Amino acid sequence: MAETVSQRAADFPAEAGPGPEMRVVLYDSLDALGRLEAPWRALAAQHPQHGPFLDFEWNCAWAELFTGQARRLHVATVERSGELIGIAPWVVSEPARASEPRHIRLLGAEHTACDYLDVLCAPKCERDVARALYAHLFGPSVPRWHRLELHGVRADSGFLFQLAECFEQAGKRIDVTAGIFCPTRRLNTEGVASHLSTSRKKRLRYEQHALEREGALTHATTAARDTEMAEALTTFASLYRKRWGGDPDALRLVLAYARRAGSDSNLRIDLLWHEGRPLAGLLHLRRDDALYLYLTAVDREAFPKLSVGNVLIGMALERAAAEGIERYDFLRGGEDYKLLWSDGAERGLDFTAYRPGVALLAQLALERARELVKIAWR
DSSP states (O other), X not given: OEEEEESOOTTOOOOSSOOOOEEEEEEOSHHHHGGGHHHHHHHHHTOGGGOGGGOHHHHXXXXXXXXXXXXXXXXXXEEETTEEEEEEEEEEEOOSSTTXXXXXXXXXXXXXXXXXXXXXXXXXXXXXXXXXHHHHHTSTTSOOOSEEEEEEEETTOHHHHHHHHHXXXXXXXXXXXEEEEEEEEEOOTTOTTTTSOHHHHHHHHHHHXXXXXXXXXXXXXXETTSTTHHHHHHHHHHHHHHHHOSOOHHHHHHHHHHHHHGGGSOEEEEEEEETTEEEEEEEEEEETXXXXXXXEEEOTTTOTTSOHHHHHHHHHHHHHHHTTOOEEEOOSOOOHHHHHHOSEEEEEEEEEEEOOOXXXXXXXXXXXXXXXXXXXHO
């Protein structure tokens, strides 16, 4: 279904004088979401720096897996004088008990560690989108929420800045804290190992030669349009399950995305084979001239004393640079192997807004009590 609500709300910090006609349209089902495919793609294409996790097919796959009775789809679009200028890909939690708080979060923020999430805005429209969505949040079509949590948003988000302004002008409490830390690497054809220390280079060469002495070593890269993609994805999934156990949510999301997007997906898989046996895999998402490392898997039983994953990362970086890919993003986390290869980083912010209520006060009190207990036991 689609529902239209007015921009104006009693506590909206409106400006004096007439302005363009604004309205917010709500899409709260997967069927309704399908009608947004073309405008969603158009807005996402204007912001390549956001990365792959705001793409339409990716968000649809996430919604299929993780929305239902406990978490309802709440995608709000903003139109100005009939032109769509913003899309807020949100979900609303449905508490099991009335005493529990209700949250509004970004699609992808839960379960699957998607980074660089945000509200999509047409260029130079962040302010209008933020003001319209602020009014929508306090309007009749939104169930009473207690926390608005927009986490994993890029630190340079113009929308987030404008939304914070709306809450501050209305005198409402918000928290903005440091969020994701994503190591990155600029790629060129001069050799991706050139910045490594001498000892690191020697170690990397030693490990690759040690693998080659034991048998034939093969590095294969497969993109979504390649006929071998289905087989490569099956091999990677098997490695990932063996490494991490079961069928983790992130893998389920990748498989759902691959089924939905098919050969148009952004998937790219690097596999390292030894004598016909898969040793390690890297699952990437490509967006324009950047490659994003989403999942890794290594068979640790094969060569437990060697850093097989590092060998594959070095090969994958070299190949990506040779293909003209300019930037490699390791996504969230400061693991040693990411810091070893990176030469920079992207930062994110976590934005939380509050709407007072008994449920929220009870949750905040519980969180504070837990913090005090931790301090007391240190």
